[in-house]
Amino acid sequence: MSLDNIKIVLMNRWILYFFIGLGLLFMSCNSTESSCPGESISQLRIGFTRETDSTTNHFIVYHPLLADSIYDSIVAPKYVDVPMDVTSDSMAVFIDFIIAQTDSTSEIKVTDVVAITYKSHSYIENLDCGVLMDFEIEEVYYTHNHLDTFYFRNKDINSEIVNHVEISY
Amino acid sequence: MWKYLISLLCLVQLAQAQVTLEEPKRQVFVRFGVDVSRLGLNVMSDYNHSGFEMSLDAEVKYRYFPTLEAGYNKLSHQTESINYQSDGNYFRLGLDYNILNYRQRFDRNLFFVGARYGFTAFSQQTSDVFLTNEWGTVELDFAPEDLSAHWVEAVIGLRGEIFKNFYMGYTIRVKQMLTHTEYGDIAPYWIPGFGKGSRVRTMGMSYSLFYAIPIKNPKPDFGN
Numbered sequence: 031m032s033l034d035n036i037k038i039v040l041m042n043r044w045i046l047y048f049f050i051g052l053g054l055l056f057m058s059c060n061s062t063e064s065s066c067p068g069e070s071i072s073q074l075r076i077g078f079t080r081e082t083d084s085t086t087n088h089f090i091v092y093h094p095l096l097a098d099s100i101y102d103s104i105v106a107p108k109y110v111d112v113p114m115d116v117t118s119d120s121m122a123v124f125i126d127f128i129i130a131q132t133d134s135t136s137e138i139k140v141t142d143v144v145a146i147t148y149k150s151h152s153y154i155e156n157l158d159c160g161v162l163m164d165f166e167i168e169e170v171y172y173t174h175n176h177l178d179t180f181y182f183r184n185k186d187i188n189s190e191i192v193n194h195v196e197i198s199y
Numbered sequence: 200m201w202k203y204l205i206s207l208l209c210l211v212q213l214a215q216a217q218v219t220l221e222e223p224k225r226q227v228f229v230r231f232g233v234d235v236s237r238l239g240l241n242v243m244s245d246y247n248h249s250g251f252e253m254s255l256d257a258e259v260k261y262r263y264f265p266t267l268e269a270g271y272n273k274l275s276h277q278t279e280s281i282n283y284q285s286d287g288n289y290f291r292l293g294l295d296y297n298i299l300n301y302r303q304r305f306d307r308n309l310f311f312v313g314a315r316y317g318f319t320a321f322s323q324q325t326s327d328v329f330l331t332n333e334w335g336t337v338e339l340d341f342a343p344e345d346l347s348a349h350w351v352e353a354v355i356g357l358r359g360e361i362f363k364n365f366y367m368g369y370t371i372r373v374k375q376m377l378t379h380t381e382y383g384d385i386a387p388y389w390i391p392g393f394g395k396g397s398r399v400r401t402m403g404m405s406y407s408l409f410y411a412i413p414i415k416n417p418k419p420d421f422g423n
Contacts (some may be wrong), residue, residue: 071332096333115334152330152339156397157246157276157283157388161330161339 066159067189073111074165076123076144077193080106082178086199087137088128093121109193114165120147127176127199140176144195148187164188170195226307227415229257230358230366234270236406247275250391254407256295264295264311272321272391280329287321289392291352307411308359309368315352317374319391322346341385348379348390358409366409374401 076091091110092099100123101110115121122145128137148165155162165187172180181196234252252270259265273286293315299308325341356370376399379390387396394401 071330098333113333116330116332116337117335151384152328152341153384153386154283154325154341154388155386157281161281161328163330 066156067162069189070160071114071116071163072165072187072189073113074121074123074146074187074195075109075111075191075193077109077183077196078107079196079198081198083127083176083199085129086127086176087130088126090124090126090128092124092126094124114148114150114163114187116150116163119149120145122146125176125197129176142173142175142177142197143171144180144197145171146195162189167194172197226413227257228307228411228413229255230409230411231255232366232407232409234405234407236404237270246388247277248389249273252405252407254405254409258297258307262297264297264309264313266293266295266313266315267291268293268315270392272389274389276388280327280331281325282327283323283325283388285321285323285387285389285391287319287391289317289319289321291315291317291392293352293354295354295356307366308357310357311355313354315354315372317350317352317392318347319393320345320347321387321391323385323387325385342383344383344385346380346382346387348393349377350374350393351377356405364411364413366411368407368409370405370407372403372405374403375399 078089080086086106088104089101089107090099091101091107091112096113100112101107112121112123122143125142125144127140127142129140130137146167147169148167150163150165152161152163154160167182167185167187170180170182174180177197177199179198182194183196184192184194187194232254234254237250237252250270250272252268254266254268256264256266268291269288271286271288273284275282275284277283293313295309295311295313298310298312322343322345324343328339328341330337330339352372352374354370354372356368358366358368360366374393376393382396390396394403
């Protein structure tokens with residue numbers, strides 16, 4: 031390209047419009063960037079409501095096959111996120127209520143179990159995020175040794191943060 | 200009276216002759232281009248990315264350059280938990296409008312704006328997918344998929360003659376997805392010719408080398 035041509039091109043007012051437009055387009059393109067969900071494997075959220083109970087002083091949520099308990103605290107949980115068993119189509123969660131006796135010197139443990147059966151759905155929305163797995167709850171079972179009421183709120187376990195089941199005690 | 204008429208006719212003849220002299224014959228050529236920026240795809244991407252792209256354009260009418268572009272794209276990504284690959288051909292058909300004035304047109308340099316319609320047919324395969332959490336590891340199966348997509352582009356760019364009949368230049372593209380086949384369980388990570396499959400609007404850039412094949416009325420040797 032000759033020097034004359036370069037000058038003509040650089041002086042052209044269209045160049046100015048071009049760079050302004052380019053900046054705006056970059057901004058608009060970046061705004062469409064999608065983000066990855068927090069968990070690649072969606073989790074079951076169990077909501078807890080303390081209604082009649084005033085004696086439980088320790089809460090443990092666990093499964094015997096898992097090395098670590100899912101929740102273990104003297105503070106009553108508002109909710110607990112339970113990792114879904116990706117190797118199966120059913121899963122159980124054990125909830126221990128450690129209850130102080132009236133004489134305050136001893137404790138008893140009351141256990142309830144929440145069990146679900148489900149279908150899993152794996153997919154890739156964005157390779158940068160890896161494989162994602164959602165679930166659909168088919169059936170729910172529970173005991174009510176210490177639970178008062180049980181509510182089945184939402185059958186779809188996905189990136190939406192909602193309580194799927196709720197228990198009150 | 201006759202003297203005036205003859206003089207007037209002579210003037211008209213002279214004016215027509217002058218116009219004819221000033222009007223250079225329009226050159227007819229076909230410009231073939233190769234996008235050399237495709238060679239650097241692997242450097243610019245976190246994934247194994249390769250491809251090539253070629254183009255053809257010609258000035259069929261003053262300032263108007265119909266353009267055909269065709270290319271191939273392949274992207275693969277392999278980790279301990281996934282093995283992904285997509286590849287396919289794409290085509291773009293469109294028109295460029297040269298903004299430069301007549302004198303530059305004669306030199307066949309371009310500063311252009313234009314539009315494209317793009318189409319791709321591609322396939323993707325995903326294998327060796329493992330998902331692990333506290334409960335253990337599961338291997339997942341995804342069936343291979345054949346997909347297609349259609350999009351439009353607004354383009355702007357330059358072509359400059361560096362040697363006689365040899366050009367280089369770039370094209371900047373803003374692409375808007377129109378439609379695509381319904382995705383299955385795997386949204387395509389990369390759509391050949393379009394870009395990231397998770398977006399509906401993308402930007403792209405080509406940096407190409409061209410050779411203009413003279414067909415009729417070769418360019419006079421005015422120098423560059």
